[in-house]
Amino acid sequence: MDKGWGLALDSGSVSNLFPDKISSSTKQQQRRRRDMFQFPVCSFTREEEDCRGTSSSLPSSEDNRRVVVDEVDFFSDDRDGKMKTSLTVNVKEEMFHGESGPGSELDVNTGLHLLTANNTGSDQSTVDDGVAQLQGELKHAIAENQKLKDMVSNVSNNYSALQVHLATLIRHQRTRRAERTQGKPEVKKQEADIVARQFLDQRPSAVADPDELSRSSSEDRTRSREHMRSRNEIAQLDNESCSFRDGKRIGREGCPESNKARKLNPAKPVDQSSTEATMRKARVSVRARSEAPMISDGCQWRKYGQKMAKGNPCPRAYYRCTMAVGCPVRKQVQRCAEDRTILTTTYEGNHNHPLPPAAMAMASTTTAAATMLLSGSMPSADGIMNPNLLARAMLPCSSMATISASAPFPTVTLDLTHSPNALQFQRPNTQSPQELFGQALYNQSKFSGLQLSQDMVSSSQLQQPQLADTVSAATAAIANDPSFTAALAAAITSIIGGAHPNSSSNTSNDNNNNANATNNKQ
DNA sequence: CGGATTTGACCCGCGC
DNA sequence: GCGCGGGTCAAATCCG
DSSP states (O other), X not given: OOOOOOOEEOGGGTTOSSOSOOOOOOHHHHHHHTTOEEOOOOOSSXXXXXXXXXXXXXXXXXXXXXXXXXXXXXXXXXXXXXXXXOXXXXXXXXXXXXXXXXXXXXXXXXXXXXXXXXXXXXXXXXXXHHHHHHHHHHHHHHHHHHHHHHHHHHHHHHHHHHHHHHHHHHHHHHHHHHHHHHOOHHHHHHHHHHHHHHHHHTSOTTOXXXXXXXXXXXXXXXXXXXXXXXGGHHHHHHHHHHHEETTEEOOGGGOHHHHHHHHHOOOSOHHXXXXXXXXXXXXXXXXXXXXXXXXXXXXXXXXXXXXXOTTOSSEEEEEEEOSSTTOOOEEEEXXXXXXXXXXXXXXXXXXXXXXXHHHHHHHHHHHHHHHHHHHHHSOBTTBOOOHHHHHHHHOTTSSEEEEEOOSSOOEEEEEOTTOHHHHTTSOTTTOOHXXXXXXXXXXXXXXHTTTTOGGGSOHHHHOOGGGHHHHHHHHHHHHHOGGXXXXXXXXXXXXXXXXXXXXXXXXXXXXXXXXXXXXXHO
């Protein structure tokens, strides 16, 4: 009888070495067994087996009988010479591949074997004590693991909020700087008001003041038109109380003064307003191949319009984020005219609410891209950055990342359609399209944070030497320009937010289901 | 019945 | 001034 001592860990739980339950062999485990990642462990009992690498523990095509390993010693620390506790995992398999035949069923024993350094008599009570002690340690580890998970989750959420806050503050700072240089106190004061109110809008919707909510909601609805009315923003804000009453729109004709005021009160100089609109309206466009009508990105969207765009027989759909009341994020989805399998999704705005892990990769990446774009388009101490350098550095896994600063809105385009790299790091079979897409973006954004934490990037991702130059150049540029702090923060966020893609699979699946349900309706 | 989607109308900026 | 195109609204409709 072959007695196997292999250790198999679900790759999805590598980050969690202490699952909630240490279960004995179950049918479910046996089914999952085939999908598990196996540690290469050498055999210590078979003399004919020497440690020649990972293949020693894997079955060969000629011999399906599993090569076995006796013991994996997890807790070999024997400093005090007392108990030496080993966690051993038994895997007894008669056949490795023959699960379909009778008698070939896997017999997996994941029981704990405890060895003691001074076990002269193999005292059963000592073993029991060891089991109890180990179970206690496991419980403790499980509890700590859960705490750490919670902490990571909290940090991610806080980072999202801070990101929004930071962008607002930067905007505010620039407004103030412009105020100092151009000195039009009255108008500028109103601008500052707008900024402050925008920040109020960006708070999570949990703020409970009904008046505030009503105003926030109405402002959000009108904000969508800000890019059109940027020259007359102040006048429009003054008229909003007329256009919306108790949070309900009373019609465009309900306030005849409004349009008149817009035309007659160009309260803001063109250059400043356009700058502000640009800050708000930077867009991130993602091109990806998908047969689905919409790429699932972890957020919930409500369709609010559809238009035929010129030069494209495919209609363009307009979506609004519905994960929180008043979330300003919108997206446009349109198929490419030349290649109908390519879906172009254009994102605009920052979420004003915490995001589920599945949406973090996308949101962080788009935020990072937008921030990077805006930072690059702004004069810095070192002059103006080359935006395409930024794009390439930021998204090196994408074969094509371009920035278009042309009117009306600066847009970063991330082209995933030619990028096998962007999708090649996936676990096979098990990921939903949403996870694949989010993971691709996660990989990209993680790569963009290469200099921040190289150890976080797997070696497989580093096997892209052609990217080294652009990444290094971007690193130098970023290091020399403090204005990229926000972008770096976003990149860090993307790392944190996507650092546990596997552990977020439940959430992402939920969201994916929701999104698919939405898609199916379309 | 309530929420999501559809779709025609409307508004606005821009170019001619 | 007018027409065009992009973007949004909201009543009507659909759907679970």
